[in-house]
Structure formats: structure tokens, C-alpha cells
Amino acid sequence: MSSAVDPVLVLVLLLNFYVVGTSRLHAVINGVALQGAVLGVLALLVHSGSVLSVLVALATILLKGLLMPMMLRRAMREASIRREVEPFIDYVPSLLAVAVATGASFAFARRLPLAPQHVGSLLVPASLATVGTGFLVLATRRKAITQAAGYVVLENGVFVLGVGLLEAMPFLVEVGVLLDLFVAIFVMGIIIYQVNREFASLDTARLSNLKE
Amino acid sequence: MKELIVAVLVLVAGGVLAALLSRWPRLASTVGATTAVAGSTIGAVFAARMLGGQAPARVEIAWNVPAGAIVLGCDAVSAFFLLPVFVLGAIAAVYGRDYLLHEAHGKSLGVPWAAYCVLLASMALVATARHAIAFLVAWELMSLSSWVLVTFEHERAEVRRAGWVYLIAAHVGVAALTAAFLLWGATTGTLLLESTGFALPANARTALLLLALAGFGLKAGLFPLHVWLPEAHAAAPSHVSAVMSGVMVKLGVYGIVRMTMLVGGPPAWFARALLLLGLVTAIYGVVFATHQRDLKRALAYSSVENVGLVVVGVGLAMLGHATGRPTLAVLGAAGALLHVWNHAAMKGLAFLGAGAVVHATGTRDLERLGGLLRRMPVSGALFGLGAVAVAGLPPLNGFVGEWLLYRSLIDGAIGGGAGAPLGFTFAIGALSAVGVLAALAFVRLCSIALLGAPRSPEAAKAHEPTPLMVGSMAVLGLACIAGSVAPGALVRAFGAATVSLAGVAPAMNGDVRAALVPIGVADVILWITCVAGVLVAARVARRARGRGAEQETWGCGYAAPTARMQYTARGFAELATGFLPRRVQPHVEIARPRGLFPARAGFVSRDEDPVTRDVYERVLEGLADRFARLRWLQQGVVHLYVLYVFLAVVAALTWVSMRGWGGP
Numbered sequence: 083m084s085s086a087v088d089p090v091l092v093l094v095l096l097l098n099f100y101v102v103g104t105s106r107l108h109a110v111i112n113g114v115a116l117q118g119a120v121l122g123v124l125a126l127l128v129h130s131g132s133v134l135s136v137l138v139a140l141a142t143i144l145l146k147g148l149l150m151p152m153m154l155r156r157a158m159r160e161a162s163i164r165r166e167v168e169p170f171i172d173y174v175p176s177l178l179a180v181a182v183a184t185g186a187s188f189a190f191a192r193r194l195p196l197a198p199q200h201v202g203s204l205l206v207p208a209s210l211a212t213v214g215t216g217f218l219v220l221a222t223r224r225k226a227i228t229q230a231a232g233y234v235v236l237e238n239g240v241f242v243l244g245v246g247l248l249e250a251m252p253f254l255v256e257v258g259v260l261l262d263l264f265v266a267i268f269v270m271g272i273i274i275y276q277v278n279r280e281f282a283s284l285d286t287a288r289l290s291n292l293k294e
Numbered sequence: 295m296k297e298l299i300v301a302v303l304v305l306v307a308g309g310v311l312a313a314l315l316s317r318w319p320r321l322a323s324t325v326g327a328t329t330a331v332a333g334s335t336i337g338a339v340f341a342a343r344m345l346g347g348q349a350p351a352r353v354e355i356a357w358n359v360p361a362g363a364i365v366l367g368c369d370a371v372s373a374f375f376l377l378p379v380f381v382l383g384a385i386a387a388v389y390g391r392d393y394l395l396h397e398a399h400g401k402s403l404g405v406p407w408a409a410y411c412v413l414l415a416s417m418a419l420v421a422t423a424r425h426a427i428a429f430l431v432a433w434e435l436m437s438l439s440s441w442v443l444v445t446f447e448h449e450r451a452e453v454r455r456a457g458w459v460y461l462i463a464a465h466v467g468v469a470a471l472t473a474a475f476l477l478w479g480a481t482t483g484t485l486l487l488e489s490t491g492f493a494l495p496a497n498a499r500t501a502l503l504l505l506a507l508a509g510f511g512l513k514a515g516l517f518p519l520h521v522w523l524p525e526a527h528a529a530a531p532s533h534v535s536a537v538m539s540g541v542m543v544k545l546g547v548y549g550i551v552r553m554t555m556l557v558g559g560p561p562a563w564f565a566r567a568l569l570l571l572g573l574v575t576a577i578y579g580v581v582f583a584t585h586q587r588d589l590k591r592a593l594a595y596s597s598v599e600n601v602g603l604v605v606v607g608v609g610l611a612m613l614g615h616a617t618g619r620p621t622l623a624v625l626g627a628a629g630a631l632l633h634v635w636n637h638a639a640m641k642g643l644a645f646l647g648a649g650a651v652v653h654a655t656g657t658r659d660l661e662r663l664g665g666l667l668r669r670m671p672v673s674g675a676l677f678g679l680g681a682v683a684v685a686g687l688p689p690l691n692g693f694v695g696e697w698l699l700y701r702s703l704i705d706g707a708i709g710g711g712a713g714a715p716l717g718f719t720f721a722i723g724a725l726s727a728v729g730v731l732a733a734l735a736f737v738r739l740c741s742i743a744l745l746g747a748p749r750s751p752e753a754a755k756a757h758e759p760t761p762l763m764v765g766s767m768a769v770l771g772l773a774c775i776a777g778s779v780a781p782g783a784l785v786r787a788f789g790a791a792t793v794s795l796a797g798v799a800p801a802m803n804g805d806v807r808a809a810l811v812p813i814g815v816a817d818v819i820l821w822i823t824c825v826a827g828v829l830v831a832a833r834v835a836r837r838a839r840g841r842g843a844e845q846e847t848w849g850c851g852y853a854a855p856t857a858r859m860q861y862t863a864r865g866f867a868e869l870a871t872g873f874l875p876r877r878v879q880p881h882v883e884i885a886r887p888r889g890l891f892p893a894r895a896g897f898v899s900r901d902e903d904p905v906t907r908d909v910y911e912r913v914l915e916g917l918a919d920r921f922a923r924l925r926w927l928q929q930g931v932v933h934l935y936v937l938y939v940f941l942a943v944v945a946a947l948t949w950v951s952m953r954g955w956g957g958p
Binding site for chain 1: 937
């Protein structure tokens with residue numbers, strides 16, 4: 083494992099704060115895209131250039147760094163969404179929550195029975211913190227498009243963990259990449275367009291009309 | 295082992311191909327049925343070879359799933375259950391090709407055929423899986439693919455209901471099995487389903503056996519877990535009912551047998567419990583088979599009865615094994631296994647015959663049938679043959695297995711210690727009662743559906759089904775006859791399975807065959823008598839033709855008799871239901887005629903299963919009321935649901951980090 087891994091992980095953590103702290107939708111999408119691309123680099127660094135890791139890196143950068151943000155922007159354009167985030171919880175409390183989640187992740191990771199090569203690495207805590215951030219974005223942001231972004235962040239967190247296990251368990255990583263496609267097709271295709279058509283709005287809070 | 299994998303791959307590939315071709319129903323059906331036959335033939339040859347005395351085979355395939363592996367193994371017991379899966383699967387596929395095309399009404403047939411092929415493949419994997427994860431995956435595939443087939447006519451409300459009941463039952467069963475396998479893994483340290491020689495603690499063994507009994511008993515349809523069975527079998531297309539009843543429910547019995555082999559032989563209490571449970575199931579099933587209005591529901595209840603008989607045999611074999619009485623064990627085991635094969639043939643035939651009735655008349659309602667033997671002589675006669683066999687009457691094969699069970703019970707009554715004769719004598723009495731009621735049930739089905747005058751215009755217009763359908767029924771009919779005249783050959787064929795189930799010396803199997811010789815001879819004599827009798831009767835009838843006057847059936851001298859003057863199916867059933875306790879009697883509403891000039895009178899009866907109505911529905915409704923109090927959690931806001939998930943994750947992480955990670 084290369085020594086450049088931890089700085090890259092710090093970048094991932096910082097992007098968490100950026101995604102939660104910004105009020106502009108474009109910035110959220112850019113943050114998520116950058117995080118995805120950074121993950122591709124991470125896969126390369128962790129496994130220092132094996133064929134499998136190059137493939138995973140390329141697929142990740144393409145999917146998360148280019149394709150997904152492109153689709154999110156297209157959805158914004160086509161559904162003519164307002165460019166604000168519209169949170170349930172304001173930005174500063176959100177940032178504090180992410181800080182708490184990050185701290186808790188570090189505290190928790192220390193208690194995990196990790197393989198010796200992962201002890202002391204940022205891999206596990208960064209993964210947990212990113213998952214927490216994803217949950218936070220999912221739970222506290224009103225728009226379907228931010229929901230999609232939150233889901234991608236959550237998935238990025240899972241991916242960070244998967245990268246550490248790439249050679250031990252490639253199956254899990256593959257499933258993770260498949261999950262990306264799932265987000266791209268399911269969340270984007272069905273939820274955003276359908277919600278927009280049926281409710282003339284992309285406010286997922288209004289989905290409560292659907293409950294029994 | 296390679297042949298089995300090839301068979302499974304052929305089946306899956308054929309299923310995928312059929313699904314891809316679903317735009318062309320005729321092509322999809324042909325492709326699905328052809329590959330089902332091809333895959334089944336390969337598999338059947340393999341199973342027959344394994345039964346023929348080859349050493350048990352085993353193969354491991356790497357599978358990239360955490361803690362999972364595909365380990366397949368085939369010993370005599372697996373091969374025994376594998377063979378009818380493939381044989382009946384192929385015959386039913388041939389039948390189903392024309393049947394489904396007729397029932398499709400413009401529906402796509404690709405998915406049903408894909409489900410059928412997957413069902414056969416998953417049943418083969420269930421019978422051979424030797425790893426808990428692989429077993430559970432195969433088991434779940436089996437449940438889901440058969441569910442897809444059960445809900446084929448999903449535009450009808452009662453079919454959807456049957457589908458729900460089946461799906462819930464299947465998942466409750468798989469929950470019990472998952473618990474059983476987790477327990478197995480936790481106590482033995484391996485998820486391989488192979489005897490490790492590891493001495494299980496008594497508590498773990500008891501819990502394993504009970505969980506297996508619940509999970510597998512649900513699939514086998516043991517009382518009181520049988521409620522899904524009549525619903526699903528009635529709703530499914532008939533060739534699927536034949537496969538489900540003929541082989542799928544038997545895999546539940548296989549599971550129980552396999553689990554007792556795993557835990558190192560059955561304890562005596564478990565064997566007694568099985569014996570009792572089998573008897574109760576048989577009595578319950580046959581009582582309800584006597585008064586169903588729906589032809590296929592009646593057959594399904596009869597399947598409950600027959601699984602009960604098989605379980606009686608398994609219980610006897612285990613009791614003999616546990617208490618060291620080899621004669622009891624080997625007779626019970628041979629009886630149970632012989633009945634598994636015989637029932638696959640005869641109930642397959644009966645369900646395919648019921649399918650021919652549905653094909654010809656469009657209804658399963660006995661009150662709308664009648665006079666079918668005259669309109670569809672070949673398939674009607676074949677249905678009658680299957681009915682006689684299922685009723686357990688000589689000279690057909692159903693009788694032979696039951697006879698072995700009687701022999702086993704008699705041996706138990708004679709050879710046991712003090713007190714034993716009483717229990718066995720009671721069991722013999724119960725078995726006789728089951729036999730009588732089964733005969734009554736099938737006399738009723740045959741006489742109401744096949745004889746008399748048609749009770750509806752649809753029945754009057756009935757016609758023979760297609761040659762493929764009649765042909766596949768004829769093959770099963772021949773199998774039934776063969777099973778009746780040469781039971782000794784069958785018993786020799788699966789001798790290895792009998793021996794490992796009963797836990798006796800291989801030489802004992804010869805005793806069973808010796809005991810069967812008189813039955814085979816008697817059946818041959820009876821067949822000769824029957825055939826001779828039919829020929830003589832035909833000759834007499836030909837001579838007498840033109841001499842007497844033809845009268846309407848049930849004419850009784852009336853000038854204009856109507857079909858409504860016949861016994862109704864309900865009226866016939868009164869013979870059996872009259873003495874039932876009130877709680878299990880069919881629900882009846884009568885509006886009696888009143889006054890001198892009665893204007894209206896009416897009679898409505900409903901065949902609900904009292905266990906569903908009085909136990910499950912009440913309990914589930916009570917639970918639903920309780921859960922309704924949690925409705926405030928259900929706000930319909932996506933963000934809140936995500937929050938719930940998040941809180942659950944945090945709680946789980948906190949819990950494990952507080953508790954520490956224990957062992958490796």
C-alpha cells in the first residue's frame with residue numbers, strides 16, 4: 083500500500099464536508115463527482131497498479147467521475163430544478179453533524195478487529211464517515227436530486243471499504259460497481275423523471291401522498 | 295456428477311432461451327418443453343446410474359460468495375429423490391406444452407417456461423446440495439419458481455390469494471431452515487451438510503430436528519402446516535400441480551430424512567413424533583379430500599394424505615433404527631420410499647387427468663362436471679386409473695406401498711415390548727380408516743366427474759385433449775401398472791436408499807422383496823381377471839346391442855329427467871362429512887323451503903380449511919391489529935425512512951463496539 087493513500091483519504095473526508103456545507107446544487111454535484119474520481123485514484127494507489135485495480139479505477143472514474151454527474155446535471159436541466167439545496171437541517175448544524183460522525187467513525191474503527199495491514203490506516207474510518215455523510219444527505223435534503231447525490235456519497239463510503247478488500251474479495255467490489263449502475267438507472271430514471279411528471283415537483287417530501 | 299451439472303445447465307439455458315422467445319408463445323413453449331425433456335433425460339440417466347450401485351459422488355465448485363460454496367453430492371438417498379424429479383418433470387413438460395398454450399389466452403409463455411425449467415433444476419440441486427448456503431439458495435429458487443407458476447392465472451383473485459399464501463408459507467419455512475443451518479454451523483463449525491462424526495450435544499440435536507421438522511414439514515405439507523398446499527395446487531396449471539405434488543413436496547420429506555442422517559441417526563422420540571404426525575396428517579388430508587367441491591383441491595388434500603403415509607413409513611423406519619428392530623425398520627423404509635415413487639406416478643397421472651378435465655370443460659367445479667367418460671373415453675379412463683391407484687386399491691401400485699406399511703406396523707405390534715402392541719394396533723386402525731376414506735373420496739371424484747349426465751353445457755361439450763397430453767398421461771398410466779405387477783423390481787432398484795434410511799444390513803432388502811412376491815403375483819392374477827372381465831363384458835354388450843331399450847341414466851321412469859336429479863358432489867360427500875365434528879365440517883348455509891307454496895330455498899356450502907379459518911387467520915388478524923398501532927412510524931416521508939435505516943446502523947455499530955468482537 084502506498085504512503086499516498088492517507089492524504090487521498092483526507093481529501094475524500096474533506097469533500098464530505100464540502101458536499102454538506104454548500105448551498106448550490108452544482109457544487110454538490112461537482113463535489114460528488116470529484117469524490118468519485120478520487121476513489122478511482124485510490125483504487126490504483128492501494129493496489130499499486132495490478133491489472134484488476136487499473137480496471138476498477140478506470141470504471142470508477144468513468145462512472146462516478148463523469149457519467150453520473152453528467153446525468154445529474156442533465157436531470158437538473160431537463161426538469162428545470164432550482165439551484166438551491168433546500169435542506170431540512172441548516173448547513174452549519176449539518177456540518178457539525180458530519181464532524182461528529184467523522185469523529186465517531188475514528189473512535190469506532192479503533193475498536194474493530196482489523197487485519198494488521200489496515201490498522202492505523204485511514205481506510206476504515208474514512209469509509210464509515212463517508213457512509214454517515216451519505217445518510218445525512220439522504221435524510222436531510224429535500225430534493226430528489228440531492229437524494230441521488232446522497233446515495234452516491236453513501237455508496238462511495240462502501241466503495242472505500244471495498245477498495246481495501248479488492249483482492250481478498252473482488253466479488254464485493256464488483257457488486258459495488260454494479261450498485262453504481264443501479265443508482266444511475268433506478269434513481270435517475272425512475273424517481274426523478276416520474277416524480278417530476280406526476281407531482282410537477284421534485285420535492286421528495288411530497289411523496290408522502292403515496293403512503294397508504 | 296458431471297452429468298447432473300450438465301442437466302442443470304441445459305435446464306437453465308433452456309429456461310433463459312424460452313424467456314427470450316416469449317414474444318412467440320408457441321415457439322417458447324416448444325423450446326421450454328424440449329429443453330426440459332432433454333435436461334431431464336440427462337439427469338434421469340445419471341440418477342438411475344447412481345441408484346444402480348455407483349459409489350457416492352461429490353463435486354466442489356468455487357463460489358465467490360462470503361462463506362458460500364457449491365458442494366454437490368449424490369448418494370443413494372439423493373439419487374432416489376432425483377429420479378422422479380427428472381422423470382415426472384419430463385413427462386409433465388410434454389403435457390404442459392399443449393396445456394399451457396391452451397390456457398394462455400394471449401399471455402406470454404416465456405416466463406412460465408423459464409420458471410418451469412428453473413424449478414426442475416432447483417429441485418435437482420436441492421436433492422444434491424451438500425452446503426448450507428447452496429442448499430438454501432436452491433431451496434429458495436425452488437419456492438420462487440414454483441410461485442411464479444402457481445400465479446400463472448394471476449388475473450383471478452383466488453389465484454392471487456393462493457399465491458400470497460404460498461409465498462408466505464415458503465418464507466416462513468425458509469426462515470426455520472435458515473435458523474436450523476445457522477445452528478448446525480454454530481455447533482459443528484462447518485456449513486457443509488455432511489456427517490462429520492461430530493457428537494452433537496443433545497439440546498442442539500433436538501433443536502435441529504424440530505427446526506427441520508418445521509421448515510421441511512411446511513414444504514411437505516404436514517398437519518397443521520399443510521394449508522398452503524390445497525390452495526397452491528388448485529391454482530397452479532395442472533402439469534405444475536403434478537410436479538409440485540408428485541415430487542416437490544417429497545423434497546420436504548427428503549429434507550427431514552437428510553437432517554436426521556446428519557445429526558447421526560434419529561432418536562426414538564423423534565421417530566414416534568413423526569409416526570404420530572404422519573397419521574394425523576393422513577387422516578386430516580383424506581377427510582378433506584372426501585368433500586372438496588374443487589377437483590384439484592380434492593387431489594391436493596389427497597396429496598396431504600399420501601405425504602402423511604410416507605411420513606408414517608419414515609417414522610417406522612427411524613423407530614426401527616433407533617430401537618434396534620431391523621425388520622420394522624426395513625419394511626417401513628421400503629414402504630415409505632416405494633410410496634414416494636408410486637405417488638409421483640399416480641398423483642402425477644391424477645393431476646394431469648384433472649388438467650384434461652379443465653382443458654375440456656374450463657372448470658374444476660365438480661358440480662358442473664359429469665358424463666365425461668363418454669365424451670373423453672381415453673383420458674377419462676386414464677384419470678380413473680390414477681384415481682384407483684391413489685385410492686390404494688389393488689391391483690394398482692398405490693396398494694403395494696401401503697401394504698408394506700401395514701406389514702411394518704404388524705411387525706411392530708408383534709415384536710415390540712409391553713405396551714407397544716396397543717400403539718401399533720391403533721396405528722393399523724387409523725391406516726385402515728385412511729384407506730376406506732381414500733376409496734370413498736376417489737369413488738366420489740370419478741363417479742361425479744366421469745359418470746352420469748353432464749351438469750353443465752361446458753361438460754356436455756367436453757372433448758379429448760391433444761395427443762401429446764393423452765400420450766404423457768398414458769406413460770404415467772403404464773408406470774402405475776408396471777409398479778403394481780413388479781414391485782419387487784422397484785424395491786431392488788432403490789435397495790441402497792432403503793438400507794441407508796433404515797440403517798440395516800444390505801441383505802435385509804432381500805427380505806422385503808421376498809415379502810412382495812405374493813403381491814406381485816396376486817396383482818398379475820387380478821390384472822388378468824380384470825382384462826378378461828372387460829373383454830367378456832364388451833362381448834356381452836356387443837351381443838346385447840339392439841335388444842334392450844336405452845334409458846337415461848338416473849331416469850327412474852321419469853319422462854324428462856334432468857341432470858339435476860343426480861347426486862350432487864356435495865350430497866355424495868355427506869357420506870363422509872356426516873360424522874365429522876362440527877368444527878371441521880364444511881360451512882353450510884341453508885334457506886329451507888317454508889309454507890305450503892315455498893317461494894325460495896337455497897343451499898350454500900363452502901370448503902374452507904378449518905385450520906386456516908380458525909387458527910392462522912385469527913392469529914394473523916390479531917397480529918395485524920397489534921401492528922396497526924405502529925402506523926405512526928409510517929409517515930411516508932423518504933427522509934424519515936432513511937433516518938430509520940441510519941439509526942439502526944448506528945445502533946448496531948454501537949452495540950457491537952460496546953460488546954466487543956468476541957472470537958474470530
